[in-house]
Amino acid sequence: xxxxxxxxxxxxxPEGENLVxxxxxxxxxxxxxxxxxxxxxxxxxxLLLIQSSQREQTSGRLNASLDKSSGRSTLxxxxxxxxxxxxxxCAVRPNYGGSQGNLIFGKGTKLSVKP
Amino acid sequence: xxxxxxxxxxxxxxxGQQVTLRCSPKxxxxxxxxxxxxxxxxxxxxxxxxxxxxxxxxxxxxxxSGHQFPNYSSELNVNALLLGDSALYLCASxxxxxxxxxxFGPGTRLTVT
Numbered sequence: 001x002x003x004x005x006x007x008x009x010x011x012x013x014p015e016g017e018n019l020v021x022x023x024x025x026x027x028x029x030x031x032x033x034x035x036x037x038x039x040x041x042x043x044x045x046x047l048l049l050i051q052s053s054q055r056e057q058t059s060g061r062l063n064a065s066l067d068k069s070s071g072r073s074t075l076x077x078x079x080x081x082x083x084x085x086x087x088x089x090c091a092v093r094p095n096y097g098g099s100q101g102n103l104i105f106g107k108g109t110k111l112s113v114k115p
Numbered sequence: 116x117x118x119x120x121x122x123x124x125x126x127x128x129x130x131g132q133q134v135t136l137r138c139s140p141k142x143x144x145x146x147x148x149x150x151x152x153x154x155x156x157x158x159x160x161x162x163x164x165x166x167x168x169x170x171x172x173x174x175x176x177x178x179x180s181g182h183q184f185p186n187y188s189s190e191l192n193v194n195a196l197l198l199g200d201s202a203l204y205l206c207a208s209x210x211x212x213x214x215x216x217x218x219f220g221p222g223t224r225l226t227v228t
């Protein structure tokens with residue numbers, strides 16, 4: 001059974017710091033991995049999608065890496081800003097022998113960036 | 116280009132009642148998935164609709180049912196509400212059943228008292 005774990009559960013940093021959020025998953029048979037941002041009480045905004053054949057994706061100050069064999073992904077945020085404060089969710093899409101499953105989420109990392 | 120929309124934004128129901136939540140997918144998308152997100156947890160997959168049929172289902176009881184209309188919009192119905200059904204219900208749309216990116220709506224906050 002696929003399980004997704006995110007560490008740390010919460011993180012508080014001063015503005016301007018570079019930071020790394022971690023995501024691990026138990027089964028390497030995945031189609032892709034997606035990072036989302038969620039503001040309090042709101043829906044999910046997709047940040048980056050990494051296909052299983054890719055090693056990383058970049059968008060602006062965000063960089064996500066994927067090591068499928070070790071079941072790990074990291075989200076790197078450069079020069080953090082107070083507006084980055086949110087919960088960051090990692091989700092994997094399982095590959096069931098060629099048939100895709102639906103997204104399995106971690107519990108998220110709640111990030112607070114202090115001015 | 117309209118994104119995923121959901122209605123209502125929030126609602127309050129009493130135990131034992133029934134509720135219907137609605138979702139319109141992003142323009143051009145034909146597949147709708149529903150997720151339940153309890154407070155402090157990640158979203159959990161309920162079911163997915165494609166071509167007006169339920170294609171996949173997560174570990175949720177039969178009290179949770181759905182429907183997809185010819186215009187690809189979808190409804191989530193929950194019968195005999197329990198306190199534990201209180202959560203944010205998220206709808207996501209995508210194109211076909213390929214493992215493409217899912218786009219999420221703003222959610223419906225359901226409170227059961």
